[in-house]
Structures are given as C-alpha cells and as structure tokens.
Amino acid sequence: MHLPQGDSRSDAELISSVRSGDPSAFGELYARHAGAATAMARYYAQDSFSADDLVSDAFEKTYAVLRGGGGPDVSFRAYVYTTIRRLAYEATEKSRRTQVTDDFTPYDEPDELGDPAVGTFENRMVTTAFAGLPERWQAVLWYLEVEGLRPPEVAVLLGLTANGVSALAYRAREGLREAYLQAHVSSDARGAECTALRGKLGAYANGTLAARESAKVERHVEECEECAAILRELRDVGHGLRAIIAPLILGGGAAAALAAGSQPGQASATGIPGPAPAGRAARIGVAVAVVAGTAALATTAAIIVVGLSPQSPQDTSSTRDLPITTSAPVRPDPTPSATPTPMPTPTPAPTRIPNPREPEVVAPVPSDPPTPKPTPTPTPTPTGNPHLAVVMEDLGALVLGRDGMLGATISNGGTAAARAVSVQFGLPDGVNLDESRSGWSSDGTWSCTAGVGEVTCTVPLVSAGSSVSLYVPVSIATGADVEQLPGVAVAAKGSPAAQATAEYPVLTRGLGTRFVANGTVATTSAGGSFLSCDPALDGCVDARARQGAPALWNNQSWQLVAQDEAGIGAISSVTNLSIPDGSDVVFAGLYWSAPIPLGASDGVLGSIDLLTPDGQLTAVAASRVDRAEFSLGENYQSFADVTAIVSGGGSGTWAAANAAVGPLASVAAGEVAGTNIHAGWALVVVYDDDTVPSARVAVFDGFEPVIDSDVSFTVSGKNDSMVTAGVVAWEGDAGTAGDTITMDGIGLTRDGAAPDNHFYSLAAGASHTNSFGVDVGSFAPSPLVHARATVSASTNGDQYAIGVITLTTH
Secondary structure (H helix, E strand, C coil), X not given: CCCCCHHHCCHHHHHHHHHCCCHHHHHHHHHHHHHHHHHHHCXXXXXXXXXXXXXXXXXXXXXXXXXXXXXCCCCHHHHHHHHHHHHHHHHHHHHCCCCCCCCCHXXXXXXXXXXXXXXXXXXXXXXXXXXXXXXXXXXXXXHHHHCCCCHHHHHHHHCCCXXXXXXXXXXXXXXXXXXXXXXXXXXXXXXXXXXXXXXXXXXXHHCCCCHHHHHHHHHHHHHCHHHHHHHXXXXXXXXXXXXXXXXXXXXXXXXXXXXXCCCCCCCCCCCCCCCCXXXXXXXXXXXXXXXXXHHHHHHHHHHHHCCCCCCCCCCHHHHCCCCCCCCCCCCCCCCCCCCCCXXXXXXXXXXXXXXXXXXXXXXCCCCCCCCCCCCCXXXXXXXXXXXEEEEEECCCCCECCXXXXXXXXXXXXXXXXEEEEEEEEECCCCEEECCCCCCEECCCCCEEEEECCEEEEXXXXXXXXXXXXXXXXEEECCCCCCCCCCEEEEEECCXXXXXXXXXXXXXXXXCEEEEEEEECEEEEEEEEECEECCCCCCCHHHHHCCCCCHHHHCXXXXXXXXXXXXXXXXXXXXXXXXXXXXXXXXXXEEEEEEECCCCCCHHHHCEEEEECCCCCEEEEECCEEEEEEECCEEEEEEEEECHHHHHHHCCEEEEEECCCCCCCCCCCCCCEEECCCCCEEEEEEEXXXXXXXXXXXXXXXXXXXXXXXXXXXXXXXXXXXEEEEEEEEECCCCCCCCEEEEECCEECCECCCCCCECCCCCEXXXXXXXXXXXXXXXXXXXXXXXXXXXXXXXXXXXXEEEEEEEEEEC
C-alpha cells in the first residue's frame, strides 16, 4: 500500500511526507504555492529578482523546519507568507535603508488595515479568538474568507470534497463566533450593561432573540462602540480575518492589495498569482524599515495566529477514518524561533531539495530567475532513550469468511522520542491485510505493507510520554487457522523490542468488524422496505400505520407488492437520513437484503442503485454478498461502502432502487412479490462531530439467521462504559412476539418495542411505521462491563436475521 501520487494528496499529507523524508512531496507543495508566494513577495521586494530571492529563501527555511519536525501541520501557505514577510523585514533592516522623514503620508494604509499588532482591544480579541481555533479551521477560513478561493479549490489543499470544505467552513465560522464572543465575555473591560447584554449578542446576530430583548440590544449597541464591534464580527467573521488577521500574516501592504482584489494566489488554489501594482513593492520595503519596532511585534503575533508554534491547537478530526497509508502529521517538540537568524544573500543557483537516498532532486521553480540551493538541515542529536510498550486492542472477533480489524496501541515511556517505529502484526494462516478498506490511527503518519503471515506498519515518531493506536483491516478466509493467536511486535532504534499477543483466536461464527474509530464520533442510520401491502385492500392502511389487529401487521398476512416510492418506474424505497450540520461522514455502509431470485448470481444480488437527496442516481456494486437459509428459502444480504456518496449527499431523502427481490425470477414495481418475505435496505453512517463527547464507534456486520435456537456472537467496546447499540435486522414481524436481544445477559431496550418483541418491523426514516420485515434503529444506553461482550439473539415464535450491530461506547 503506497501513498497516492501527485496532487491527490492534501497539504497535510504532503507536509507529513516531507517530515518522513520524501523530498518530492515538498516539490508538490512548491508547485501549489510558489505562484501565490511570489505574488505576495513582489509587494515587499524592489524588483522581481529580489522577490524570487525572498520566495526561494522562504521555501528553503520552510523545508528545513519541516525536516526538523516543526512548522505547520495544515496551513502551509500562511506559514510561507509569514516567513516571506519576516525575511523582508530582516533584509530591510540589514541593508540600513531607513528613510528619516516627517511625512508618513506615502506609507499610510487604509484605516482598517492599520498595523493590528499595536491596535485596539477589539483587534486583540479577534486575534485571540482566531489563534484558539484548530489549525485546520484556521486554514479553511483563511483560504475562503481572506484569499477568496472557492470550495473546490480549497478541497485540493485540504484533502476534502467541495461539500466537505463547506461543512468544515461552517463549523469553523461557528467556532470562531463562539471563541470571539467568549473572549469578550471573559474580558473585564466592560460595564454592567455590557455584562447583562454581552451573552445575548450571538442570538441577536442569528435573529433568534425575542423582540423585546432585541430592542434592548439595538439601543445598547448604538451607544457602546465595543459591543457594536463584537456584533459586527459575529455577523461577518470574515471582516475580522480580512481587517486584522490578514495584515498580521501578510503585512499591511499585501493585505491592502488583497482587500482590493489582487491577493496572492487569487487565480487558483495552485497559486497562479495576480499582478503586483507597479512601484508598490519598493514603497512597502521602505515603510517596513520605518516601523521596524512595530514589525517585530506583528511578526510575533502572526506566528501565534497561524499556529506556527508547536503549542498551537490541533484539529484532531484530521486523524479520523484515514486511509491506511496516510494520516494527520505528527511532529516532535522543537520550537522554531519566531525570528530566524538572517542568512547571507545566496548566489543564484537552481533550487534543489536534498534527498539522502539519491542525488539532489530539482524542484519546480518560478519562470523568472533561478533560485538558490538550500543548506541541508543538520540532524538534531537526541537526548535520552525511548522505551516502547505495546498492547493488542480487542476490536471484535476475527470470524471465518468475514472482514475484521486488528488493533494495537504503542506507548513510549522513555525520555526521548522513538523514531522510525516498526509495528509488525503476526497473522494466523488465512488472515491477510485488506488493502481495499481504510484503517484508522489516533495520530501520526503511518503506512502498512503485507508480507507472508504478517503486516508491517511504520510510524515515523512516537513522542516521549505519548502513545499511538493503529487499527488495521484484515480479511479472514473460510479455511483460516482457528487455533493460532494474532500477535504484534514493535521495535525502534534505542528502545528494547516489545510484543503482545491477542487473547482470542479466529472464531467459526459471528459478526465481523467492519469499521472502528475513536474520537468525537457518533452513528446514525435509516432504512426502508421495498415491499408493502396493497393499500387498496381492506386493513392495509391500518397495518402500515401499526394500527388495527396486530395479526395483520405481519408480512405473512399479505401478498406483498413491490413499491416504487421514488417514482422512477422501478422497485424503489425512500428513507430520511439525518446527519448533524457541520459534521463529517467518516464511514457509510449500504446494506440490502431480500429472498434470492431463482438462479441469481452474486453479481445480480450485489447490484443496486442509490439516489441522493439532490437527485443523483449512482449504480452501486457490493463488495460482499452473504447467503443464508431461512425456513422458507434462501435469502441474501449485500454490503457496499458508500462513504464518498453519503459524504457528498448529506442529510435528506435518500432512495434505493433496482435491488434483486425473489423468490420469483424477477419482480417489477407494482407486481406481487409473495407472502412471508422481506426486502429492504439500510444506510449505517458514522460521523465526526466536535459537539459530541469522545467515544469509540464500532460497526459489526454479517448475516446471522435466528430461527429455532439462540445465536450469540462477540462485539467489543470500552471497559466500564455506557454503550448505545444500533441494529439492522431482517424478517422480524411487528405482530409476533418472542424475539429478544441481550448483551452479557442484560436485556436491551428499544424505543417503542415490547420487551419481548425487539424486532418489530420499524425502520428509522421509512415512509411507513410498519416496514414489513425491515428493522433499522437503536437501543437505549446500557452498561458494558468488559471490552468484549457477548450479544445473544433469541426467538420463540418468529424468525429474523441480524445484519449489523453498531456500538457507541463512552
């Protein structure tokens, strides 16, 4: 498994690769941002040659800092901008080109773009609020609000979809408003009336404050300049970014031009610059020398704002649900100096990036003069020694013929960082790395490769006193070894080797682990039925609503008819999926099930169409098809990973269509499908939402019929926690009691269900209350004593099949 090539990687992934020793990744960063950096440098330099020197020096220093473990994690362009500005100040001071004059008119800037570092109380509040945001939030706000890029352009830089950028920006703006308001609420510089009204400004800005209170706010802000400024920032977060933060990073001159519409990088996310006004660069260079003391303060503030210090907040959402080859970057602790030592003017030469394994690689350069060769960064001498330990994490059972996950947590109890950490999973025969699925890491850039009987993962760094968790997807063959225990070993230079062994071997039956993630994650689900009774028949309308005689609520009471709820001229079913605004979808699984049509192949059973809320119809092919015998014939369940589709589609009305429905050879919309059968579908979604408490979410799936005996299988969560379970099940009848589910012997409780009828044909989001054999929903929270739990499903009068179990443990 290898890193994706070219510009498919986000800036964060490229930065991480540079830290790991890949110079070509820095070449890609250069190609993306050199044009914007050159345009910005021209506002400071006296000519194009000097501008190119500034850009060359800035990229050289940035490369050195990244290779040393410092620098930005996401905001690469803002870091380069700040470095150019700092170098321009240093060059101006060094050349001693200070002009003594009483007339500062030529250097005046627009009022709102005055030097913010010595500005008002209001400026300090904006800076404080912005500096407190995670770096990824800072980055998306900078690109959208300050540079004016469009979401598709920002998506390339942040490794998201355009919809993902919009969602992230929404969260970032709300976070900035909250931080900005909190900074003022926490301030002592206010009067009694301010104290009473300050907390109401947010609701007033959003238009949700009562009319009487709104009138009070309006009267107050007419007289209170500070509260009026707060309200302006709450209504337009971009105002503070453009008027205060941009000058901190770009300097007043570049920020003024940016505000006028000729900002660096204006044309595209790849950094095609807008033109610099003639003569502007020389004037700014002189002005910088005149206000040298102010510039130093502004530079320090800029470093704090854009998160260049290792102590800046990190957005942990960037490490969730990552492909196995990439993750959010991790870096060591050295603190880069706010004002690096000025370097002598280099002799022009082609810009090259050092590579320890091969001759120097020429990086992309601007079209103007060639740029200087960077000085290689010396490797810092480590102090102390790392000391690694490892434990196997129980992520659920490995089951014959199913998908699963192996997990390990590596901790460093030494006094120095462990570098180039090797994590080797020993696999039982028949268990192999599944390269088609995504893994998960709590932190760090990592990659895994498959070997014979093993998977070897590499982690560049585990800092002293910290730990890193790796979750690796595997597939288990039907003939896998059921006696050999999986194991893991870790090694790094300077640390003794450590190893651990799992407690459990491969099991012969149960549910496999489809997905696991930790963090501010949660689940939601929705589903529906392709079949229903004919509403023209007496009693059907009541049965759909779960009213009237319970005996008519079951699917064996009707000749079920294939529906076309989406109105597309084919078998279709709709459901309403709700995902919180501003959240990011990290996993979405599409499951569908029905009796198998006569002679149908897995290809037929694994084919379905998915219709998004905005009307996009996508043909979906299953990655897995399971078959199982019910009392009246063979049924199937198919699964497809539709994370990308659901991430782009979001909340709203979804539809599934053209699923294979038996037992007849084919069933069309409006035709009678049969009696005592089910046919339906479900979406199971895991999302990342900063407003929810930290949790572990695990998705387990399979196709386990419960007919004439109890069926038990293992799931896994966290020790001594509360767990919320979700379920997708097939063929449960609303009017027939006797089916229950327990976890470690404790009966679960499902909303609206009788204690002895947990599977009663209720699908969240479905068109009708009675979905005739399709169950999609959740149970009330229940205690989980041990990480590995036993879920037991039983029946004494019904039959059904468990398709999916989700566990959210807090």
